[in-house]
Amino acid sequence: MLSNDSPRDPNPPASFPTPSPLPPSSSPTPPPSPSSSPPSPAAASPPSPSAPSPSPTASPPLDSYALSAAISSSKSPPHAAQIHACAAKSGWASSVFVGGALVDLYVRLGSVRHARQMFDEIPLKNTVCANALLAGYVESRSWDESLSFVGQMNELGLEADGFTLSSVLRICAELAAVNLGAQAHAYLIRKVENAEEDAFLFSALVEMYGKCGLVxxxxxxxxxARKEVRRRDVVLWTSMLNAYGRNGRFDDVIRAFEEMLVEGIEPDEIALLVVLSACARSGQVLKGLSLFESMRKGYGMVPGPEHYGCVVDMLCKAGELGKAWDFANEMVLDKGGDGGGVTVWVSLLSACREFGNVEIGRSLLRRLSNWNLIMWIEELRVLMKGKGLEKDLAFSRLEHVK
Incomplete structure (x- = not known):
């Protein structure tokens, strides 16, 4: 079903010194059996006067639990390399538990290449460590490698679980591979126990079908799913809102959102962003402004640059450039710098060109000049040429920087 070629790692070599594995004959020293009794004091031989005493600095033998805990807390490549070296020296790196933790560590640090090397060194692999590597491929958006690795999991006899299927469904969604997604859906129904209780798994299904256009x-x-799932319902609802929005059904987004509120499910920042975007694209300005206002007053949320961007885009499309300019400046005061959302200024710039607003356009030129946003120079040239904005000092400074 899937290609069995070895995955090509998209990541450039990282600065992780990978320790050499122990020879095959090496194995970790097993911890003492809890059933064995300590020797009787009477039976113990007195120490020989000539025998050297134990070194007070000698390190106790490492165990898998201590190593796994250290691996989980590691947050830097140098520390990861040190822990990996300790695990290899002690022999525990070949353990599926310690080795799997190292795979997850390298994925968290963004080195899928080292994660793959570590995975290949584990003699007896399990689904958990395979899922960690699969997550690394997915997060790095290496879709071909992800699919190839899923096929290799099957060859290794590793049975897919809910986490595996969530990753597979995300891959199918990104590639619009609806046939493969349907196969994963069928497998889920047959094999995964209590799948109906997994909101994330069903959300991935909704997202996959939505991205493939099957609303x-x-x-x-x-x-x-909504009849069965009892936890994290907002995740499931947001996936449905996204499915409508991606397919241009903006009125359905707003209706589903209102239905969500009736059921007593409080939206999160992502759900509100989807609905704000639907308001912007469907021209429902008043509803969008009301929703934005409710973020702070109703839900106690701090709008991000993306939320401001939706409102500015909505106002620009409605020709309300003055209000859009005020919102953009409010974002700057709220977030500092350029507000953290350059797309906001692009929307406003395009609207100035479309509606011929020279005054705001000139103010925007000065603002962009102060931020040295060189990437927008060509857009500024088009604006000036099309709407008669004079080449002032601000634009001259931009050209000088270029």
Whole structure:
């Protein structure tokens, strides 16, 4: 079903000194059996006067639990390399538990290449360490390598679980591979126990069908899941909102959002962003402004640059450039710098060109000049040429920087 070629790692070599594995004959010293009794004091031989006493600095033997805990707390490449060296020296690196923790560590540090090397060195692999590597491929958006690795998991006899399927469904969503996604769906129904209780798994299903354009199928999955899922319902609802939004059904986004509120499910920042975007694209300005206001007053959230961007885009499309300019400046005061959302200024710049607003356009030129946003120079040239904005000092400074 899937290609069995070895995955090509997209990541450039990182500065992780990978320790050499022990020879095959080396194995970790097993911890003492809890059933063995300590020797009787009477039976113990007195120490020989000539025998050297134990060194007070001698390190106790490492065990897998201590290593796993150290690996989990590691946050830097140098520290990861040191722990990996200790694990290899003690022999525990070949353990699926310690080795799997190292795979997860390298994935967290962004080195999928080293994670793959560590995975290949584990003699007896399990689904948990395979899932950690699969997550690394997915997070690095290495879709071909991800699919190839799923095929290799099957060859290794590693059975997919809910986490595996969530990753597979995300891959299918990104590649619009609906046939493979349907196979994963069928496998889920047959093999995964208590799948109906997993909101994230069903959310991945809804997202996959939505990204593949099958909104009706996504809605069927959503309806069946919402009857069963009792936790983290907002994740499931947000996936459905996204499915509508991606397919241009903006009125359905707003209706589903209102239905969500009726059911007493409080939205999060992502759900509100989806609905704000739907308001912007469908021209529902008043509803969008009301929703933005409710973020702070109703839900106690701090709007991010993306939320401001949706509102500015919505106001620009409605020709309300003055209000859009005020919102953009509010974002700067709230976030500092350029507000953290350069796309906001692009929307405003395009609107100035479209509606011929020279005054705001000139102010925007000065603002961009102060930030040295060189990437927008060509856009500024088009604006000036099309709307008669004079080449002032600000733009001259931009050209000088270029």
């Amino acid at each position: 009706g199928k996504a809605r069927l999955i959503f309806e069946s």
